[in-house]
Amino acid sequence: MQYCEADVKVWDVWVDRGISHCFLDTASSSVLAVWLIGIGSIELVQFGRHGTRLDERLKPKSCLYRLQFLAHLLLSFVFPAAWIFAYWQWNREELYGHHIARGAVQLILWAFALLITHKERHLQMPSPPLWGHGLALLVFWTGNVIERCLAITSFNSRWWWWHIHGEQDRFKLIIFSAEAITVIIAFILGLKAPGLPSLEQRYQFAYGRLPDPESNGAQPSTWSNLWTKMRLMMPYIWPKKSKMLQLRVFVCFALLVIGRVMNVYLPLYYKWIVNSLTNPSPETQEFAFRWDWILIYSALRFCQGNGFLATLRSYLWITVQQYTTREVQVKLYDHLLSLSLRWHIGRKTGEVLQVMDRGTNSINSLLNYVLFNIVPTIADIIIAIAFFITSYNLWFGIIIFVTMALYLATTVYVTEWRTKYRREMNLADNQFRAKGVDSLLNFETVKYYNAEQYEVDRYRAALVSYQHSEWLSSASLSLLNSIQNVIIGAGLLVGSLLCAYLVSNHTDGLTVGDYVLFATYIMQLYTPLNYLGTIYRMIQTALIDMENMFDLMGEKQEIYDHPNAIEYKCSAGKIEFKNVSFRYSPDYPILEDVSFVVQPGKTLAIVGPSGGGKSTIIRLLFRFYDVQSGQILFDDQDVTMLKQRSLRRYIGVVPQDTVLFNDTIRYNIRYGDVEASDAQVEEAAIAVEIHEKILGFPDGYATMVGERGLKLSGGEKQRVAIARTILKAPSFVLLDEATSALDTHTERNIQASLQRICAGRTTVVVAHRLSTVISADEILVLLHGRVAERGTHNDLLALKGVYYGMWMQQQSPEKGDSSATVDEASLTTETDKKIDEK
Structure with a gap:
């Protein structure tokens, strides 16, 4: 028995108006065998070493998987046997070695592919799995489709069967057509991977959770x-x-x-x-x-x-x-x-x-x-x-x-x-x-x-x-x-x-x-x-x-305008907190049942130990957050029913941590009112006693402040921020430690400026230095997120409670300078009991 047809060498590609049957069978079988057995064996070794058997409940019951299994069986046993039978039955002389070799290789390869398919269905690798079958099977199925497509180019060759000249050619064409259709089905089902669990199922099996x-x-x-x-x-x-x-x-x-x-x-x-x-x-x-x-x-x-x-x-x-x-x-x-x-x-x-x-x-x-x-x-x-x-x-x-x-x-x-x-x-x-x-x-x-x-x-x-x-x-x-x-x-x-x-x-x-x-x-x-x-x-x-x-x-907008929200137009200028409770997270309460009223044109000071919720009140007034319970009212109007832009137009804030734009000093001051003239900008700077300092810079008001204002000192940044708020001319003024970064002399001068600016405006001041709020119309002492005491400076001193203790601490020489703050641990148990009673 010859391996190739007469006068045809195995390396002859194009013979008698078509691709050599001997070359195509040999080349395709060799390439696919080297690929599948080489790469597939590596996959099988990995499955043997690291594979874990999947839970039976994860394996899908699919008719398509049964069809995929059947296609592999047909291609590994039935079709090679049908080819051998066709040549043996009609003309044994046309049965060459490459026919038998191809049939044997097809049997081995499709059976080997079925084995890999079985392993991929039943075993789980420890690493997060990829969707579908492995690369070895996918390339193998694709190669078989390409082989059938190449055979079509030889429809004029006498060595093939495209022009039917008898029952033998008809039978061969039927086998080829059925085999090609089965290969295409195997290829399509391989891409779909009906026998494998979903990615989420395999991931959950590997890690006990979803991706x-x-x-x-x-x-x-x-x-x-x-x-x-x-x-x-x-x-x-x-x-x-x-x-x-x-x-x-x-x-x-x-x-x-x-x-x-x-x-x-x-x-x-x-x-x-x-x-x-x-x-x-x-x-x-x-x-x-x-x-x-x-x-x-x-x-x-x-x-x-x-x-x-x-x-x-x-x-x-x-x-x-x-x-x-x-x-x-x-x-x-x-x-x-x-x-x-x-x-x-x-x-x-x-x-x-x-x-x-x-x-x-x-x-x-x-x-x-x-x-x-x-x-x-x-x-x-x-x-x-x-x-x-x-x-x-x-x-x-x-x-x-x-x-x-x-x-x-x-x-x-x-x-x-x-x-x-x-x-x-x-x-x-x-x-x-x-x-x-x-x-x-x-x-x-x-x-x-x-x-x-x-x-x-x-x-x-x-x-x-x-x-x-x-x-x-x-x-x-x-x-x-x-x-x-x-x-x-x-x-x-x-x-x-x-x-x-x-x-x-x-x-x-x-x-x-x-x-x-x-x-x-x-x-x-x-x-x-x-x-x-x-x-x-x-x-x-x-x-x-x-x-x-x-x-x-x-990202959801946490603070948004209510559909029926209205424009806020400042009339009297009254602020009211009604039983406000707030927490940043469910297990982190900040304010508990806080109530107070700031009458129009009056000043309210809020003092207390660090972490008591003082700055949070400023943020709530500006509506950076919404409260969990209670109400915040401006002129008897709930802030949640007011348009944010219209309300914030009337509020001026000087924060504790001042951050400036990386631009000129003039730009940063003018940010309070972008339509203000240069003269108005300079008037605001004069009011906070920074005008002369600015003129001393080489570029004056055109001086760049650097990233986040780092070219300026802490006091200079604070004064720029105060000037910016002055230029805005708000109806409500919120001061959050506005002079904390200033020396004593400058602080006193700015305090006088702030008093003139806040005159006739509703003001809320947060302070650690009690000396800066002694002239406030009312002082609120916050402790553990609740109002411990309230009243004027003299009234609170007369109570000899929390505020009195804070005042005495800041006045004591051994406590350092007047900027010293109170330690919560130093507050008496009796005071805590009074708060609880309230």
């Missing part, structure tokens, strides 16, 4: 909630505010359509030019010089691809893209400013800025990829299939369709598989950038504690983690590119062989120009198709980058 949404090893597909993402994007994509931009969009789409038409005519003109130079005219027997076709071809080439049309379209799209970027960034920025203080206290500035940049850029990238790459490429594929079917025959359309389908399916699957590496890289990128920004923002603290090397080591560790994730992402990308090149190369090879064969036999009147047409068109099609894989990855990357931005957009 963490913040983890990156078990993230859902980036295409999940795609409709929600698109719905969020749509208001920013269509330029509804500008008719000119809408016209530009229509022109860009018209250019796309023109480009699709050019892609069809360019290869046709190339064919006609080649035929005119290779086929002489029947009348004159001379070659034609078609300069007109050459000019048209050159013009089409000039406009095609990245030529003139693409350049013009890119130019017209610039303003549309800028519109989208502007709308998204402004909307996101406005949303961030509307979020609560609670959220801003917990955020990381560097990470938020990185998410904003990547998110807004990803929307533009997504638009460009979808509109100008994906849609045109898909249109080109559909046009190409229709063109080749109508101009040549059905087989060309089938070859192109199968190649495209395999390419797209492989690209989608492998890209989905490597998505987790991109997510890990994004997370690591956020972390190492956030660490860098955080260290730079806290530069002084780093220096104070001699922690430069510690911060460098943290930054280096974060960067190494990012580069590890980056390597995984890049390595998996190289694997994907290799698979894509194999599929495209196989499709090009099959199509070129078929076309060359038809041209050499002058089938259907095909000429050399037709081969040139095919080669030109197919390469013209494969070039964007090859880029389509990259585009798909870019789209997926854009969706991943947008996820964090959508998370920011999805």
Whole structure:
């Protein structure tokens, strides 16, 4: 028995108008055997060492899994036996060694694939599992589909059975068709993986819990909630505010359509030019010089691809893209400013800025990829299939369709598989950038504690983690590119062989120009198709980058205006707390049943130990938070029924921790009233006794204050903040330790200025230095979040309670300067009992 047919060597690829049956059987069997047995054995070893048997309840009862099992049995036993029977029954002389070798290899490989499928169904690896089957099986199934597609190109060969010349050929064709259909079923079911538990089930089995949404090893597909993402994007994509931009969009789409038409005519003109130079005219027997076709071809080439049309379209799209970027960034920025203080206290500035940049850029990238790459490429594929079917025959359309389908399916699957590496890289990128920004923002603290090397080591560790994730992402990308090149190369090879064969036999009147047409068109099609894989990855990357931005957009606005909220117009200027209770978290109470009234034009001082809730009252008055119970009233109107902007317009705040913009002193003071004149800005500076100091700076009021105002001293920053509030001229003044950073002399001067400013205005003062509030109309002493005492300075001293003890502590020389604060432990048990009784 010979291994190959007569006069055919095993390495002969094309024999007698078709692919050599001997070569195809040998090559495909060898390649698939090396791949599946090599990679599959590694997987089986890993399952044997580290696999854990899955709970029977996790294994899905699926009819499709039974069909998958049956397909493997048919391909491993039934079909090889049917081939051997066909040759043995009709013509034993046509039974060659490669037939038996292929049957034996098929039996081993499909049985081996069934074993791996069984292991993947019943065993769980300790690491977070990937969705679907392993790479060994997926490549094996894909290789079998490609082998059947290659066989189609040999339909004119006498060694094959396409032209039925008897019962034997008919039986072989039936076997081949049934086998090809079964292979396709096995391939499709392999992608679906009906016998495997879901990712969530396998993850829960491995860790005893569902995947963490913040983890990156078990993230859902980036295409999940795609409709929600698109719905969020749509208001920013269509330029509804500008008719000119809408016209530009229509022109860009018209250019796309023109480009699709050019892609069809360019290869046709190339064919006609080649035929005119290779086929002489029947009348004159001379070659034609078609300069007109050459000019048209050159013009089409000039406009095609990245030529003139693409350049013009890119130019017209610039303003549309800028519109989208502007709308998204402004909307996101406005949303961030509307979020609560609670959220801003917990955020990381560097990470938020990185998410904003990547998110807004990803929307533009997504638009460009979808509109100008994906849609045109898909249109080109559909046009190409229709063109080749109508101009040549059905087989060309089938070859192109199968190649495209395999390419797209492989690209989608492998890209989905490597998505987790991109997510890990994004997370690591956020972390190492956030660490860098955080260290730079806290530069002084780093220096104070001699922690430069510690911060460098943290930054280096974060960067190494990012580069590890980056390597995984890049390595998996190289694997994907290799698979894509194999599929495209196989499709090009099959199509070129078929076309060359038809041209050499002058089938259907095909000429050399037709081969040139095919080669030109197919390469013209494969070039964007090859880029389509990259585009798909870019789209997926854009969706991943947008996820964090959508998370920011999805942050709920904790403090919002009631639908029936009204504008606040200050009338008398009265403030009232009614039985207010507040806590930042359920187990962290701050205020308990606090009540007080500040009459119009009066001053209320709030004192007490640190952590008693004094600054919280300031934040509640400004409505940074809503209370859990009770009411806060301005002129007998509940703050929850007032529009925030209208209320805050009448409130001026001087916080304890003053943070300035990295701009000029004039800008920071004018922030209290952005429409104020320079003279008004200087009057406010004079009122807080900083005017002369500012004039002493080289740049005067144009002096830059630095990041968060670090170029100014603590007292200078505090005075700028007070001047800013003075310029606002509010009806209500809230002072939270407004003079805490000032020396005694300056404090007394500013106190006099504040008294003049607060005259006739309703004022709430939070203070540790009791000497600064002795003139207040009423003083509230907070202890443990409740009102311990209230009254004027003299009344509270006469009580000889909590306030008296605080006053005596601050007056005692042994306690240090007058800024000393009271220690809660020093307060008497009797005082606590009095508070409880109240």
